[in-house]
Amino acid sequence: MIRLEGVCKRYGRLDVLKGIDLEFEAGTVTAVAGPNGSGKSTLLRIVLGLVRPDHGRVYFDGRPLNGDWRYRERVGYMPQAPAFPENLTGAEVLALLKDLRGNPAGTDEELLDAFALAPELDKPVRTLSTGTRQKVSAAAAFLFRPDVLVLDEPTAGLDPSASAALKDKILREKAAGRTFLLSSHIMSELEELSDRVVFLLDGAVRYAGPALGLAAETGQVNLERAAAQLMRREAS
Amino acid sequence: MNTAAKVVRYELRDMVRSRWVLAYALFFLGFCELLFRTQGSGTRVLLSLVNVVLLLVPLVAIVFGTVYLYGSRAFIELLLAQPLSRGRLFAGLYSGLAASLAGAFLVGVGIPFAVHGAGEPGVYGTLLVLALCGALLTFVFTGLAFWIATHFEDRLKGFGAAILLWLAFAIVYDGVVLVVAGAFADYPLERAMITLMLLNPVDLARVLMLLRLDVAALMGYTGAAFERFFGSAAGAALALAALLAWWAGPVALGLRAFRRKDF
Numbered sequence: 001m002i003r004l005e006g007v008c009k010r011y012g013r014l015d016v017l018k019g020i021d022l023e024f025e026a027g028t029v030t031a032v033a034g035p036n037g038s039g040k041s042t043l044l045r046i047v048l049g050l051v052r053p054d055h056g057r058v059y060f061d062g063r064p065l066n067g068d069w070r071y072r073e074r075v076g077y078m079p080q081a082p083a084f085p086e087n088l089t090g091a092e093v094l095a096l097l098k099d100l101r102g103n104p105a106g107t108d109e110e111l112l113d114a115f116a117l118a119p120e121l122d123k124p125v126r127t128l129s130t131g132t133r134q135k136v137s138a139a140a141a142f143l144f145r146p147d148v149l150v151l152d153e154p155t156a157g158l159d160p161s162a163s164a165a166l167k168d169k170i171l172r173e174k175a176a177g178r179t180f181l182l183s184s185h186i187m188s189e190l191e192e193l194s195d196r197v198v199f200l201l202d203g204a205v206r207y208a209g210p211a212l213g214l215a216a217e218t219g220q221v222n223l224e225r226a227a228a229q230l231m232r233r234e235a236s
Numbered sequence: 237m238n239t240a241a242k243v244v245r246y247e248l249r250d251m252v253r254s255r256w257v258l259a260y261a262l263f264f265l266g267f268c269e270l271l272f273r274t275q276g277s278g279t280r281v282l283l284s285l286v287n288v289v290l291l292l293v294p295l296v297a298i299v300f301g302t303v304y305l306y307g308s309r310a311f312i313e314l315l316l317a318q319p320l321s322r323g324r325l326f327a328g329l330y331s332g333l334a335a336s337l338a339g340a341f342l343v344g345v346g347i348p349f350a351v352h353g354a355g356e357p358g359v360y361g362t363l364l365v366l367a368l369c370g371a372l373l374t375f376v377f378t379g380l381a382f383w384i385a386t387h388f389e390d391r392l393k394g395f396g397a398a399i400l401l402w403l404a405f406a407i408v409y410d411g412v413v414l415v416v417a418g419a420f421a422d423y424p425l426e427r428a429m430i431t432l433m434l435l436n437p438v439d440l441a442r443v444l445m446l447l448r449l450d451v452a453a454l455m456g457y458t459g460a461a462f463e464r465f466f467g468s469a470a471g472a473a474l475a476l477a478a479l480l481a482w483w484a485g486p487v488a489l490g491l492r493a494f495r496r497k498d499f
Contacts, residue, residue: 045498069320083309085246085247085311099242
């Protein structure tokens with residue numbers, strides 16, 4: 001579904017990504033993990049077209065990304081820290097997103113119900129809690145039944161019940177053939193959700209394989225510790 | 237509907253409810269009302285308004301524009317992840333903000349004049365020139381704000397650049413021009429003065445308004461040279477054309493930066 005070939009990105013003197021080769025297959029959940037500053041977000045942003053790689057290519061369904069925006073009709077995005085225009089209501093934000101995609105019929109409003117968001121949608125965004133904004137953002141990502149969903153730390157600000165509802169949704173949609181690309185810090189979540197973990201360290205792929213393998217290899221429950229473990233092993 | 241128009245529509249809805257935009261409109265409303273009560277005639281109100289418009293409109297447009305763009309960064313990223321072109325998004329964001337600020341200014345100034353009436357002949361014509369200059373300054377400085385906020389990744393640098401640019405155009409420039417004029421008083425300076433004026437949008441707006449008000453003494457050094465050189469009509473046309481170029485230039489640079497930027 002998505003293929004990266006030799007993707008490099010450098011900000012000033014900082015090498016954020018040093019030649020990434022990866023393939024994300026259709027109907028799978030891939031988790032991009034790694035310590036802060038390892039290049040996770042940059043990787044997701046390159047797939048979304050927000051950041052352009054210095055070198056290398058990204059293929060979406062066999063076609064190289066070349067600045068054309070049309071492929072994003074098939075992409076849903078849930079940012080790490082969602083922010084909406086303060087004076088608009090949640091309903092107005094969702095209406096704008098629908099409007100921008102030409103108001104397609106048959107939007108997926110399942111998450112709005114699962115989160116019981118209806119009473120919150122008529123309030124101005126500035127009065128909503130961080131968690132509620134996160135819920136609106138999650139619902140927006142699934143709204144247009146995209147083939148590919150990019151979720152940046154999807155459960156980070158959610159309460160346990162909302163987090164469970166979102167995870168159920170991800171697994172259901174995966175079964176329906178959608179492709180997920182998500183980042184997370186929580187090892188149990190990676191194990192629960194993902195078919196494959198890509199572990200980034202200093203802008204390079206340090207591990208790519210099943211989540212269980214990474215846990216077993218490092219014997220750690222937390223990714224930061226897993227990273228530390230991997231680095232120690234490398235040093236010795 | 238065009239994508240840019242959709243973005244404009246949502247942004248207008250956001251801005252109409254913004255307390256800052258409301259306060260901006262109310263300021264002009266209150267200030268004009270005060271001027272009408274103390275100055276009486278429409279022409280004198282307009283004369284007093286000129287300097288406030290020249291200082292405040294660029295300041296609000298450039299500061300509010302940069303604050304707005306940095307503040308909307310996360311939402312802009314979400315919009316960029318939607319199927320739409322960067323150019324359309326930039327056009328929509330820019331037009332929505334510039335139209336909101338210009339609208340607030342026009343409503344704030346327009347209502348008191350509508351209530352009190354013209355009083356003297358020619359006041360409405362002058363009001364129209366003032367409204368046009370205020371709107372154009374809003375467009376120019378919102379464009380500069382968008383360019384700055386897109387160019388500087390670091391928002392502190394962006395705010396600094398915005399304030400410095402405003403200080404340079406609205407305050408420092410005329411002083412520098414005077415110093416230059418004083419130092420080279422023995423040489424023919426008219427062409428140099430006119431060139432200097434074309435390089436400053438605030439000066440251009442000042443000249444446009446004062447040519448109409450016919451008070452060359454208030455025009456500063458560049459304005460006086462300008463009127464002597466061109467006469468009123470040709471001078472106004474040139475100043476207007478230069479102001480339009482000041483609008484197009486920064487917006488084009490901002491658009492270019494926005495298209496190339498890594499978000």
